[in-house]
Amino acid sequence: MKKKLLSLAVASLVCGSVAEARFYVGVEGGYTSASGILDPLKFGESNKINFNTIPASEIKNAFKSMKRNVQNGVLEVDPYKGYSIGVNFGSEHLFLRDYLGFRWGASVGYSNMSGKYISVDNSGDIGAKIEGKYSFLDTGLSLDLMTNFYSSQSFAIGIFGGAELDYHYMLTGKYEHKIWDEEGDMKNQVPSRHSLDLSGRVGITTLIASHHRIDLTAKLPIGSITAGKASNIKLGEPLVRITFSAGYKFVF
Incomplete structure (x- = not known):
């Protein structure tokens, strides 16, 4: 008898969660x-796929200008700054009287960033000033766990x-890395236009009048995925990007 009651309770919870599955479309x-300073690309001598974690120092570099000693002077590097826009869709699944749940989503968007490098020689003269501008086509898949502090029929x-797992295709611009070649000399390495990265997501969400959801989201980098070798790069390290966004979703 107890097993039947437990099975009935579990079945009711599952049915309830399925009944609360709601599709959404939105904009963000x-x-x-x-970061304006990146470590050299991490490629071996094979076409293996590698997952590279993002160090905390690179995350901090996305918010402040950096100075790096170079031959005969100093290189001043500003972080890249810009904006991102996109559309998304998916479904949310709430249970336990809408106090707990999860949602999945897919997104397509566009991002644009710019930054600059200034080299200053030992006498204080500016040797070069380079401005880098990049634009990307972005696509992503995300999964969130959701917890409500307060929930009613309308709010x-x-x-x-x-x-979130994101794929970025560079539409305009290029970025270069200094790497050591086999002879021990420095040379530029221009990676692929394709990049893939993994980020963590946290935020605040509000549902108004049962259909209008507003999200405030912070997205922080966890790692990047690379594939290929120096002579044949298939997936390059992305710019270590951090995003703060606001979004609106209509929940059906």
Whole structure:
């Protein structure tokens, strides 16, 4: 008898969660920054796929200008700054009287960033000033866990956290890395236009009048995926980007 009651309770919870599955479409936009100093590409001598974690120092570099000693002077590097916009769709699944749930989503968008490098020689004269501008086509898949602090039939407010896998295709611009070649000399390495990265997501969410959801989201880098070798790069390290955005979703 107890087993039947437990099975009935579990079945009711599952049915309830399925009944609360709701499709959504939305728009999102916000501020994006990225580190202006990147480590050399991490490629071996094979076409293996590698996952490279993003160090905390690179994350901090996305918010402040950096100085690096170079031959006969100093290189001053500003972080890349810009914006991102996009559309998204997916479904959210709430249960336990809408206090707990999850959602999945897919997105397509555009991002644009710019930054500059200034070299200063030992006498204080500016040797070169280079401005870099990049634009990307962005696509992503995300999964969030959601918890509401308050929930009623027409209003809810809570927090969410999850992860997002993004593919970026560079539309304009290029970025170069200094690497050591086999002879021990420095040379430029221009990576592929294709990049793939993994980010963590946290934010605040509010549902108004049962259909209008507003999200405030912070997206922080976890790692990047690379593939190929120096002579044949298939997936390059992306700019270490951080995004703060606001979004609106209509929930059906």
